[in-house]
Amino acid sequence: MSILVDEQTRLLVQGITGQQGTLHTRLMLEYGTNIVAGVTPGRGGQRVCDVPVFDTVAEACERTRPNVSIIFVPAMTTRDAAFEAITARLPLITIITEHVPIHDMLRIRAHAARHGVRLIGPNGIGAISPGKTKVGIMPGMLYGQGSVGIVSRSGTLTHETASLLRDRGFGNSTCVGIGGDPIHGIGFVDALDLFASDPDTALVVILGEIGGGDEEQAAAYLSARKYPKPVLAYVAGRLAPPEKRMGHAGAIVRQGTGTAQAKMAALRHAGVHVASSLKELTHEIAARL
């Protein structure tokens, strides 16, 4: 079944005529994603990789009925693009753009929540259900089909973990990058919830890093219930000098909270096997499949 995106996904690309929009439209189409339309104001009537372009999301929805949107527009116009998609009631919106202003993200989150729209990102790789569809910028050839679900704050760590699994003959049900920003859409908990009832997912991997409270929230969620599948995790930054501020904008360690050690302890306490290295993570996943 997979989560969030699958063979039923009909994708709208917002910002399709931009450099990133066009490149990744091509790469997603090559992967097999069903891209039904694109939007760039003023370019209605054109085609990009044979995908019809519209001036507005409303028109694109009316004519082609997408059910997911991916946003490649620049940071300063992301809020507008997201609001347009939310107002059109697209059930899932993926924001790839980075450096989206925080006040804009606060507004986007609130608006999405009020309209029952699910949000992925910003500053993330999107989501992929290998063999079914790719809604994002990940190099699809590195991801194999299988039963490992991955939810991650780091896009490139997701590519790394997926490729290590694939090289060993394993694969993924769905991988979703929640992005590196402090104010974002779905988090670890939302993905865990979805993975719990997904028949295609046998095991869940959390890829975290220093900063913020996502891992701690995941630990609290897992502690409050008997989670039906094994959960493993890796938290990057275990050995990073704590007095130096590094990582994503969301990775700032504030007032002593958000250290890798604290996250690892919280997750372990919740019954998660937390690997101390990527090497150990792959080994432990393989041992459980």
Added chain:
Amino acid sequence: MPEPSDPMRLLEHEGKQLLGHLGMSAPRGSVATTPAGAGAAAAQMGAPVVVKGQVPEGGRGKAGGIRKAATPAEAEEAARALIGMQIGEHRVESVLVEELVPFTQECYAGVTVDWTTGQMLALLSASGGIDVEAASARSADAVARVVLDPLAEFQAYEARNLARRAGLSGRALVSVADALVRLVRGAAVFECLLVEVNPLFLLPDGRVVAGDAKIEVDDSALPRQHRALAEAIPAAVDALAERANAEGAQIAYVPIDGDIGIIAGGAGLALATMDTVFEYGGRPADFLDIGGGGASGVIARALRMLLARTEVRGVVINVYGGINNCEVMARGIADVCEKDHPAVPIVVKMRGHFQEEGWAILESHGVPIVKQGTTDDAVMRILDLVERRASA
């Protein structure tokens, strides 16, 4: 190079300029960069004054960065002690010489992002000053808070409701609520992540005066805010321009004490690479994330920056062609090899979109590549090359 991950924190005097722009009062004061200047300012104002070291750090009082001065001579002496003082990660370069405020009460008013819940909050307390955190820890009621709706304008009556819950009444209620409305609207207009006035002084006549100003501006909003901010805060014109330019630079870089340079695509991978170098007994020289969508120029700039450090004995580059493009990144690396002839070994672990094209470019320049391997493999390779070169 400033860290984009570090939000821009205004100095107190800059923050007070912004508050003034928002219609809030601050004590009379002037900025001095020399002890003599501080003495002159105190004389002009009529001592006693308070001399406050200007650094974007909290806890200045406890660090001895704020001193009362009864005479201009004392003000000069205080400035002499403060200018050049290290407080936290910053050095004091200027002091704010301010009149003393005959307050009847110290309150606390703030607007902040609660990073755990992803919401903005407005906060008020009738017991401000240095003990507000302790008071908040003792009792949940000590600091009244309300979640701000990002889609609605904060109303004056909402501020008055909060002031009531904070235990205020009479003229104090009205003035403090009015101040909070200005802070909330200012935070929204200028896209601040933190606007904190602690203490917010209450005067005998019921007016309020900002005793301090801690303001953090969202870096990612600077492209559209820096001009308006510069107009509101003339003292910060240069700092704002510098920050706005740096925002576009896309490289998050933190140098640390070590000799293995790291360039990674993505913060998580950068941290994981650092962890791996440590695990294999190496000493990373930095955290560096080239971010996404960068041109070949970004990776070339990052590499040159590391190679310019004489203590760096090798560089490991760990990138994926996802949002980035392997061919473009390889061209950036090759450019540095061709033009600069680096003296130290470079190992590139690279996979993803346009990998074949990227690998071909690197191979033609003799750069060792890890194609199908792991971060462990790349780290072992660079440590091996560095060690071999050292014993050669």
